[in-house]
Amino acid sequence: GELDGKPIFCSETCALDIIGATALLGAVLGGAGVIGLALGFAMRDTVENYVASLMLSLRQPFRANDLVKIDEFEGRVIRLTSRATVLMTLEGNHLRIPNSTVFKANIVNYTRNPQRRFDFALGVDPDDDATAAAELGRETLSKLPFVLADPPPEARIEEVGDSNVLIRFLGWIDQTDSDWFKARSAAIPAVKAALEGAGFGLPEPIYRLRFDPRSASLPFENIAERDGAPARPRRPRPEQPSEPADVTPSEEIDRMVEEEREAPEAKRDLLDNRRPVE
Structure with a gap:
């Protein structure tokens, strides 16, 4: 046992x-x-x-x-x-x-769900009319052949930054006919060109530097003036292609x-x- x-x-x-x-x-x-x-x-x-x-x-x-x-x-x-x-x-x-x-x-x-939304943001000059810029961008999106009319495209003023007013643009596509990445890639330059063509500025970020007046002066110098080089001419805006962008999947x-x-x-x-x- x-x-x-x-x-x-x-x-x-x-x-x-x-x-x-x-x-x-x-x-x-x-x-x-x-x-x-x-x-x-x-x-x-x-x-x-x-x-x-x-x-x-x-x-x-x-x-x-x-x-x-x-x-x-x-x-x-x-x-x-x-x-x-x-x-x-x-x-x-x-x-x-x-x-x-x-x-x-x-x-x-x-x-x-075949319908999918894309979005992107662009910043316009604070002195420009942000509401008019948003409306122009929305109308530009609505004219793109791959952007759906229902739901309609939108434009939202998101925030006021130090050097621009940020506007977010939104549009819907049918994924069975359009590739999401291609559609977004085609919509961004289209809206950007429309805003610039209407005179809206899209400024780059501006940084303000503050120096202590008690410190020694910094040796700032305009290189272009020193060398006598002419100012770089602004490049002309490229013309928009007449053919719509290929956004097929x-x-x-x-x-x-x-x-x-x-x-x-x-x-x-x-x-x-x-x-x-x-």
């Missing part, structure tokens, strides 16, 4: 103590504990990822080729496996995110995703178009 086993265990321990093997026994038991602890942590991560994959396959928070942002990671979805969610970043790199991280993360799905990343989904690994994909998206 149990009582009979205790004397035997005590005898074995005493025997180990006599031959000086107690330290060895402690090392073996301690090593087994460390290994068990490491295996426990490894199994915990594996189980978490597996359970998260089941939950994600049921929830279906995204489809293949959806443009998503998972916490700070952004890219197009390639597949959902039992361990990780695989993305193709906008730079063309593979990104594997553990499913346990994806399940607990904040997910932004840009593809779910790029297909390189889409093609890469499709190639990856045709690979043999695609058979392990847990995404199912037949299930409803959460």
Whole structure:
């Protein structure tokens, strides 16, 4: 019984103590504990990822080729496996995110809603009419062919800085027809050219320096006057292109995703178009 086993265990321990093997026994038991602890942590991560994959396959928070942002990671979805969610970043790199991280993360799905807003800010001279500048910029956005009329573009006077009045311009696009980055890149110079063409100044930041009058004077000198160099002429404003900017969505990343989904690994994909998206 149990009582009979205790004397035997005590005898074995005493025997180990006599031959000086107690330290060895402690090392073996301690090593087994460390290994068990490491295996426990490894199994915990594996189980978490597996359970998260089941939950994600049921929830279906995204489809293949959806443009998503998972916490700070952004890219197009390639597949959902039992361990990780695989993305193709906008730079063309593979990104594997553990499913346990994806399940607990904040997910932004840009593809779910085709309408997406872009914005940018320009600063006009404080002496100019900021309201008129905002209205001109808004009208310029409304005339761009890729900017939606509904919701309409907006212009907001945000703040008065030391050297300018900051105006934020906002416009909406349809992502199925227009690339967000290209549209924003085309809208900025269009509004800037319209403001400058109407005589609005877009000044650079001005920094005011104050010197202690008790200190020695600084050796300031006008280099242009010293060398007799003529003032640099102002460059003429470039003419606006008559053809509208090409803002059609790029297909390189889409093609890469499709190639990856045709690979043999695609058979392990847990995404199912037949299930409803959460």
